[in-house]
Amino acid sequence: MNKIAENIFVFVVCGNRLHIDTLHFSLHALKQFSKNEIIVVTDAARNETPVQHPRIIDIKTPKHLNHHQASIYLKTGLHKFLPKGFTYCYLDTDVIALNEECDDVFKYKQGPVTFAAD
Numbered sequence: 001m002n003k004i005a006e007n008i009f010v011f012v013v014c015g016n017r018l019h020i021d022t023l024h025f026s027l028h029a030l031k032q033f034s035k036n037e038i039i040v041v042t043d044a045a046r047n048e049t050p051v052q053h054p055r056i057i058d059i060k061t062p063k064h065l066n067h068h069q070a071s072i073y074l075k076t077g078l079h080k081f082l083p084k085g086f087t088y089c090y091l092d093t094d095v096i097a098l099n100e101e102c103d104d105v106f107k108y109k110q111g112p113v114t115f116a117a118d
Helices: 017-033 067-076 100-108
Strands: 004-012 036-042 056-058 087-090
Touching: 004 017, 004 067, 017 036, 017 100, 087 100
Parallel strands: 004 036, 004 087, 036 056
Antiparallel strands: none
């Protein structure tokens, strides 16, 4: 499957095993259907189990934060942690791709940031 370099999906996870297991389930589904790159942003030192993915950005979060706060720190800092020049789509770890139409999300971007309805 050829990857499209301009569009990249991004997940953020850190902390307990449940969140990382959920990420792995979501990654498996997205890899089956997407032609785009996928990056996981994490603080590996906090994780109860390793993230199994080839494209990881490991960011050290402040030690005084709990895992939930560290996750928010990573999410709100994505603009600093991700390489410039790409279009990103952040996904919560509980978002599951069901078919090839998952890549269509990039068609809806408007302006520097576009927010989807829940």
